[in-house]
Amino acid sequence: xxxxxxxxxxxxxxxxFNLETGIPIYEAxxxxxxxxLFTLLGAIGALGDRGRFVDDPxxxxxxAVIRPGKGIRGALGLNEG
Numbered sequence: 644x645x646x647x648x649x650x651x652x653x654x655x656x657x658x659x660f661n662l663e664t665g666i667p668i669y670e671a672x673x674x675x676x677x678x679x680l681f682t683l684l685g686a687i688g689a690l691g692d693r694g695r696f697v698d699d700p701x702x703x704x705x706x707a708v709i710r711p712g713k714g715i716r717g718a719l720g721l722n723e724g
Contacts, residue, residue, distance in 0.1 A: 649659050657668045
């Protein structure tokens with residue numbers, strides 16, 4: 644949508660953002676920089692857990708939330724009668 648708006652108005656992405664939301668560029672720029680920094684730090688793992696990724700063992704039908712053969716009412720804990 645921003646690319647289409649940029650093509651129609653001839654303004655850049657931040658100027659188009661200003662037209663669509665009414666937030667001036669000088670107020671949106673620090674938020675945009677924070678968003679880029681937050682995403683970058685999250686992508687490299689600097690914000691969260693640094694542990695190893697371990698696959699969960701398969702649970703099978705015993706660990707299913709809704710056991711096979713139950714109807715919708717039984718799965719919700721209601722009488723199936």
